[in-house]
Amino acid sequence: MSDIASAPQAEDELSRRTERLEKLTAQYGNPFDVTKFDKTHSALSIKEKFASLAAGEKTTQVVRVAGRVMAIRNNGMFVDILDDSDRLQVFHDLKNTEPTRIELLKLLDFGDIIGVEGTVRRTPRGEITVDAVKLSVLAKALEQPPEKFHGLKDIEARFRHREQDLVATPRTRETLRARYKMVAAMRQFLYDRGFLEVETPMLHVIPGGALAKPFITHHNTLDMPLYLRIAPELHLKRLVIGGLSEKLFEINRCFRNEGISPRHNPEFSTLELYQAYVDFTAMIEITESVIFHVAKILHGSGKVKFGDIELDFTPPWPRKGMVDLIREHTGVDFYAANNAAKAREQAKKIGIATEPGISWGQVVEVVFAEKIEDQLIQPTHVIDLPKEISPLAKAWPDRPHVAQRFETYVNGWEIANAFSELNDPREQRARFLEQAEQKRGPDDPPHPIDEDFIKALAFGMPPMGGLGIGIDRLGMLMTDSPSIREVIAFPTMRPVD
C-alpha cells in the first residue's frame, strides 16, 4: 500500500489504472482470469426483500451481489455498485476488515466490476447495505466512466459510446429497456392472437414494397448487385399466398438510403403483419389494440406523456377521411376538384404549388402533408387515401379513386399504414406500371417491377388486410423521446476521422 502511495503519479488515467491492474494481478490474481461469480441476488431484489428492515437493523442473511463500481466514499468504506436492476451500497468496516481486503479495496476504481459477499442491513441513515465479508474484482476498468453527477451530456458522445451513456445516464437505460419491452409486448400480443412470426430476406434483388432509395451492395460469387430491403411486404404476402400461415408478421429492420433527421434513421424497425380473410378495418382494430396493449404495459394505461402533451391511446380512435380533413381545415373540396388539373388549381389557391404532371392523388397527398399532418396530435386514423398513392391497396368498388386504406397519425407522425391488400395480379401490374411512370425526383431511376411478386399473386392470394407499424416512432412516443436516436441503441453516425 505504501508503495502505491509513494509511487510517482501516472501521467494519465489509463496508465494509473493499468498499474493498479498489475498490482491486483500480482497480489490477488488477474481479474480477467475470473470466469464466473455466483450471484444470489440483484440489487433490486435485495432492496425489495429487505424493504421492511428498520433503520439500523441488521440481518445475518448472506447474499452475493455483483456490478459496476459507481462511487467510492469515505476511503472505500462505502462503495456503490450498479447492476442491471438498481444501485446498491456495499459497506466495509475499515476498523475490522483484514488488511489484505483493505488493500484490495484501495485498488478499486470507479468503473470496475466487482463481486461482493456479505450480510444485509439497513444503515442508521436508512440505506439498504451489504456489509462485505468477501470482495473480488471481476473485471478492471482501464478507462474511467463519465463523471458521476452530470453524466454524459454531449449528444454525440452519448450515441457514439452508448455503453458509456448507459452506465452514466439512467434515462438511457430506461428508454432502451422500454423500447425492447415494447417490442416484446407486441410480439407476445401477436403470438396470443395466433400470428406466426416469420423472417424474410434482407437482401433483395429488386427493392420493392415501398418507394424509397435503397442501399446497394454486391454479392461476389453471384457477381450481382443486391439491395438492402426497403420493406418486407412482397415476401410476406408470398408466404400467405403459399399458405404458410393465414396470420403472420415480421418485426425487423428496413433500410432506406435517405435523409437523417430526428425522425429518420437509415435503418429502422417495422412491424409488418398480414391476416387473410379480413379487410383494413380489422387492421384498425389490431393497430389500436396492440398499441393500447403496449401503453398499458409501459405506463399502466392508455395515457402517455409526450413532451408537454398527454397522448391517449385508449380505443377507439377517430377515423377521418383524408379529403374530408382537408375540406374541414381549408375549405377546399378535392372530391369536387376531381382531376389533376382542377386539384392543382385548388392547391395553388391555398398556397401550395405542385409539380406539373402529378396525379390528383399526389396533389391530395401533398396538401394533406402541408396542411393537416402536423395537426393530428391525438391518435387518428386517416382513411380514404387516394388510390393513386396506394399502389398495393384495393380501391373501393363504388369509389374507384379511393383506396381501402388508412394511415394512423400521432403527434403529427405517421406511425401505421394499412390496407385491404390488392390481390388482382392484372390490376397490380397496371398499378406498378403507372407507378413506374409517375414523376419522382429528377435523379430517381425508374422503379423496376417485381415480376416474381406479380406471378405469385397470379397463383391466388386470399383477400387480406396488411398493416405496418413504425417501431422506432412508436418507441419515441412511448418513451417521451424527441429523437429517433434515443430509441435506437446504436444510431447511424458518420465516423470520426
Add this chain to the structure above:
RNA sequence: GACCUCGUAGCUCAGCCGGUAGAGCAUCUGACUUUUAAUCAGGGGGUCGCGGGUUCAAAUCCCGCCGAGGUCACCA
C-alpha cells in the same frame, strides 16, 4: 444538399470586445471516518476539433475542412 448553432482537462462547463487557459467532478498526496454528489487541505493534468490567414500577440477575429445538434429539403 442549404442555412443556423456548437466543438476548451477523462466528464460537466466558464473564458471569446485579441495579451498566451480556469472551476467543479474524476485523479494523486495527506487528514477525517457510518457516508449518500461525503468533507477538509495541498498537487498533477490541456496541440482550446483540424488546417490556413490577419496581428507584435489568436481559445478569442477571418477563411476552409472535419464532426455534431437543430431547421428546411428529401421521405409510401
